[in-house]
Amino acid sequence: AESDVKKAYPIVISLTVATLSSVALSISSLFWKYSAVYASSIFAVILKGTMYATHLSFIQTVYPVEHQGKA
Structure with missing residues (x-):
């Protein structure tokens, strides 16, 4: 019986x-x-934020703020 138990141990x-x-x-x-x-969701949020910031800075560069106020 003991030998059977010892055989079963590795299994x-x-x-x-x-x-x-x-x-x-x-x-x-x-x-x-x-x-x-x-x-990936964090990366997407960062990417969207970066794109939005770039978009805003682009708008402010092309159309300065004082022109936006007059328009």
Whole structure:
């Protein structure tokens, strides 16, 4: 009986390791997926802000503020 238990140990350990590693992989893939979405949304906000600021400065350069007031 003891020898059977000793034979079963490596199988149990390998199964446990496999299960844990698959769980860790799925968690990390979910984490990477959501962090990528989060990072891309932050990047989009930064990009929009930069474009908006560039647009504003462009408008102020082409049409100075005093001309805007008169128009």
